[in-house]
Amino acid sequence: MNRTPRLSKSGIEYLDYVWNFYSGCHNWENGICSVGKDCWAKKITQRFPSHYPNGFEPTFYPEAFLSPLHLKKPSVIGCAFMGDLFGDWVNYTDENGTVTPKNIVYPIIERCPQHTFLFLTKCPWNLAKWSPFPDNCWVGVSATNKGMVINAVNHLLNHRIAKTQFISIEPLLEWNLRDKSYPLASSISKKDLDWVIIGAQTKPTVYPKIEWVQEIVEAADKAGVKVFLKDNLRPLLVDSLAKKLIDRQQFFVANDEGYGWKLRQEMPKER
Numbered sequence: 001m002n003r004t005p006r007l008s009k010s011g012i013e014y015l016d017y018v019w020n021f022y023s024g025c026h027n028w029e030n031g032i033c034s035v036g037k038d039c040w041a042k043k044i045t046q047r048f049p050s051h052y053p054n055g056f057e058p059t060f061y062p063e064a065f066l067s068p069l070h071l072k073k074p075s076v077i078g079c080a081f082m083g084d085l086f087g088d089w090v091n092y093t094d095e096n097g098t099v100t101p102k103n104i105v106y107p108i109i110e111r112c113p114q115h116t117f118l119f120l121t122k123c124p125w126n127l128a129k130w131s132p133f134p135d136n137c138w139v140g141v142s143a144t145n146k147g148m149v150i151n152a153v154n155h156l157l158n159h160r161i162a163k164t165q166f167i168s169i170e171p172l173l174e175w176n177l178r179d180k181s182y183p184l185a186s187s188i189s190k191k192d193l194d195w196v197i198i199g200a201q202t203k204p205t206v207y208p209k210i211e212w213v214q215e216i217v218e219a220a221d222k223a224g225v226k227v228f229l230k231d232n233l234r235p236l237l238v239d240s241l242a243k244k245l246i247d248r249q250q251f252f253v254a255n256d257e258g259y260g261w262k263l264r265q266e267m268p269k270e271r
Helices: 040-047 101-110 124-130 146-158 184-190 210-223 231-242
Strands: 007-009 017-019 022-024 076-079 116-121 137-143 164-169 195-198 226-229 252-254 261-263
Touching: 022 040, 116 124, 124 137, 124 146, 137 146, 137 195, 146 164, 146 184, 184 210, 195 210, 210 226, 210 231, 231 261
Parallel strands: 017 076, 076 116, 116 137, 137 164, 164 195, 195 226
Antiparallel strands: 007 017, 252 261
16 A cells, blocks of 8 residues: 555656645636646646546645655655645635644644755745745745746745745746846845756747856856756756857866766755
């Protein structure tokens, strides 16, 4: 018998497992998500209808709530990465007005201090409802353009909701290089951001412009924020390096073995 339903090994580079006790979202319908029909999570629910009987409609899976308790090895776990747990549509109370998702999820997380739990949302204005997160949680906002990054930074400033906060700019679909009205470096340093993840769109593959990636990395470096470049950026960065459009040391680091280079994939340090 599988004692860890909906807890599975992850193909995401910075995660060990995903804990999908919840799936689905309405971000596209609400005009928040620009990925739309190319959403990887929605495609998975369509491929495996027996596992997701409600399709991409927001759904909780109570049988999965206790799964992390059976995982003893310290791991980095992505929480509800198949949906947006913080969307406006999520019902935070039952008919008695007492039970909320965090009342169920937080006790499990607190009983697993050996693990690190990652949360992501495109609805940062609802994070305050969950604040404060347990200390072993990293909480991030997903963005695809500069406007969403600015919005995310502002919300993370107004509500220090977790000891470790980050922004995941994946897929990076649009970036206004001409807009200098909101300096990225100074804003993220003031907001005490801990981590920035950058990635391309996959299936179909859409690479960002190298100038967009450069501006974000330079801003993060200036602010002292850790940078994680997803593997799906490798072809773009290797090609840009061959064309001498970028500095190798800005995007690559030496292999631990002492030879060759690997993508810069830094992790935040817990506070």
